[in-house]
Amino acid sequence: MDRRDFLKASAAATLTLAADTTWAQNAKTEIHWLGQATAKITTPSGKVIVIDPWLVNNPKTPADYKNLDKLGKVDVILVTHAHGDHVGTLGRSDGTSDTADLAKRTGAKVFGPAGLIQTMIDLGWVTGEQGVRFGKGGTVTPLGPQIKITQVRAEHSSELTLVDPTTKKSQTYPGGEPAGFIIEVENGLKVYHMGDTGLFGDMRLIGDYYKPDVILMPIGGHFVMDPRDAAYATREMLRPKHVIPIHYGTTPVLKGTPQEYQQFLGQTTTQVHPISPGDRLTF
Numbered sequence: 001m002d003r004r005d006f007l008k009a010s011a012a013a014t015l016t017l018a019a020d021t022t023w024a025q026n027a028k029t030e031i032h033w034l035g036q037a038t039a040k041i042t043t044p045s046g047k048v049i050v051i052d053p054w055l056v057n058n059p060k061t062p063a064d065y066k067n068l069d070k071l072g073k074v075d076v077i078l079v080t081h082a083h084g085d086h087v088g089t090l091g092r093s094d095g096t097s098d099t100a101d102l103a104k105r106t107g108a109k110v111f112g113p114a115g116l117i118q119t120m121i122d123l124g125w126v127t128g129e130q131g132v133r134f135g136k137g138g139t140v141t142p143l144g145p146q147i148k149i150t151q152v153r154a155e156h157s158s159e160l161t162l163v164d165p166t167t168k169k170s171q172t173y174p175g176g177e178p179a180g181f182i183i184e185v186e187n188g189l190k191v192y193h194m195g196d197t198g199l200f201g202d203m204r205l206i207g208d209y210y211k212p213d214v215i216l217m218p219i220g221g222h223f224v225m226d227p228r229d230a231a232y233a234t235r236e237m238l239r240p241k242h243v244i245p246i247h248y249g250t251t252p253v254l255k256g257t258p259q260e261y262q263q264f265l266g267q268t269t270t271q272v273h274p275i276s277p278g279d280r281l282t283f
Contacts, residue, residue, distance in 0.1 A: 057091025082175025115176020
């Protein structure tokens with residue numbers, strides 16, 4: 001390649017890079033809620049992050065997405081804690097999970113609390129290379145430096161209970177500590193998936209320090225915040241621009257509703273999006 005060809009190629013590459021950067025800044029982030037805590041996030045550059053995949057036996061998941069192949073490309077899987085309605089063991093008796101199946105089908109790496117990922121590795125759900133352990137306050141960039149995933153505190157429990165396919169007896173394994181995730185995408189938007197959590201004082205720190213724009217917030221009560229607690233966290237501590245209520249209505253004890261949450265929230269600058277499983281929003 002002579003100097004003129006090299007300069008032309010360099011100029012074209014620079015122009016392409018600039019166009020890609022501008023496109024990523026102007027493009028939108030899509031959040032596709034699939035019931036309970038399962039969410040599929042597509043970033044401005046087309047990267048796909050699936051959080052807490054419980055799909056096959058989730059009563060609120062639309063029928064199409066009970067087939068894991070319908071999710072299409074998945075680049076990263078995040079798991080907040082070990083309970084069956086988050087790793088996808090609930091309703092299964094084959095000794096595995098939706099998380100493990102999705103990882104095998106897509107080749108996506110699985111990120112989550114260190115103790116949980118280690119148990120997944122020990123069970124053979126993921127390889128040591130595919131399962132990535134990290135802890136609260138840790139930030140990972142598996143999709144490039146423009147997409148940052150930070151693990152934060154959640155107030156909950158975490159244990160992994162499986163039904164042995166041969167004996168039909170259940171056995172419980174360590175699940176590490178529960179967590180939430182702050183996901184910052186290419187255009188600077190920050191999405192906070194809270195996982196399962198009760199109300200705790202450091203939500204104020206998370207709001208002040210990370211300043212999440214969009215929060216996927218559990219509101220069902222019993223195991224997580226109820227609508228009153230969630231409204232207090234929203235109004236007094238986190239103060240996001242947008243909230244998507246999640247983790248309600250799948251079992252009888254998860255009685256909280258988006259309508260109750262909005263009533264407790266009252267007048268606020270936060271926009272609440274009471275969507276149905278299968279619905280998508282862009283930000």
